[in-house]
Amino acid sequence: MEEIEKLIPEIAWIENRELREKVKEVWVLALERGGWNSLEEVPFTLSFENSGKLVEHVRRVTRMVKRLAELREEKINMDYLLAGAILHDVGKLLEYKKEGEKIVVNEKVERHPISGSKLAESCGLPKEVVHIVATHSHEGDKMKRSKESIIVHHCDFIDFELRREESERD
Numbered sequence: 001m002e003e004i005e006k007l008i009p010e011i012a013w014i015e016n017r018e019l020r021e022k023v024k025e026v027w028v029l030a031l032e033r034g035g036w037n038s039l040e041e042v043p044f045t046l047s048f049e050n051s052g053k054l055v056e057h058v059r060r061v062t063r064m065v066k067r068l069a070e071l072r073e074e075k076i077n078m079d080y081l082l083a084g085a086i087l088h089d090v091g092k093l094l095e096y097k098k099e100g101e102k103i104v105v106n107e108k109v110e111r112h113p114i115s116g117s118k119l120a121e122s123c124g125l126p127k128e129v130v131h132i133v134a135t136h137s138h139e140g141d142k143m144k145r146s147k148e149s150i151i152v153h154h155c156d157f158i159d160f161e162l163r164r165e166e167s168e169r170d
Contacts, residue, residue, distance in 0.1 A: 001028060007039050007055045010062040011086060016079050023083050025123045026090055033119075034093035042093055043103055045160065050167040054092055057159055061085050064155040074147055077128065081148040084132025087125075088152050091116025091133070113139045 004027045005011060014020040027039070036042060044051040051057075062085040069076045091112030096103050109115055117134035132149045134140065136156055145153060 003038065004028065008058060008062075008086060010059060010066075010082065013062075013066065014079050014082050014086075019079055019083055019126070019129075022123050022125050023086055026087055026119050026125065029123060030090045030093035030116075030119055034096070035098070036093055041098075041103075042096060044089075044163065046096065046103065046105060047160075048164050048167055051163060052167075054089060057163070058086060058089060060159050061088065061152065061155045064158065065151050068151055068155065076147055076151070080126065080128045080132065081151060083125065083129045084136070084148055085152050085155070087116060087120055087129065087133050088113075088136040088156060089116065090119055094119075111137070111139065113137045 001024050004024045008027075011020055011023055014023060030036075031039065034042075039055045040053060042054040044054045044057040062082060065081055065085045066078070069078060069081055089112055091110075091114065094109045094115040095106055095112040097106040110118075113134050113136060117130050120130045120133050128146060128148065131146055132152050135143050135145050135149045136152045140149065140153065
């Protein structure tokens with residue numbers, strides 16, 4: 001739990017203590033089930049080289065969603081938004097696996113929006129947060145997304161595209 005708080009300090013932005021603790025529980029469960037020693041081992045994506053660390057991506061997306069939500073006039077549940085942003089890619093700890101020195105896709109597991117939403121649900125997160133995790137990627141394209149999910153979805157893809165562009169220049 002301490003490593004999670006240290007690596008993702010934005011968790012402290014979630015005002016509801018119970019929700020904050022459940023978010024940390026999901027990450028711990030994902031680390032255990034995925035066989036990872038640390039969040040710092042997990043890459044952001046396997047879609048392109050030099051993508052960086054997943055934890056860095058999660059932090060960038062979380063900061064973006066918070067700022068965007070603060071600019072909006074609609075009623076947005078900030079705790080659900082933050083929890084969803086922090087957990088949106090938690091399923092990658094199951095979708096990816098270590099094979100020796102390499103990290104590869106685990107073909108035996110669903111894509112991360114599905115595995116992540118199952119992890120969140122198993123830890124008792126509200127259905128609104130589970131919805132954000134499940135619909136943040138292409139899996140949600142045919143579903144009606146909540147306001148919070150729309151924000152996480154777009155911020156996630158903004159970060160993906162910018163990071164890919166940056167990695168191509170490296």
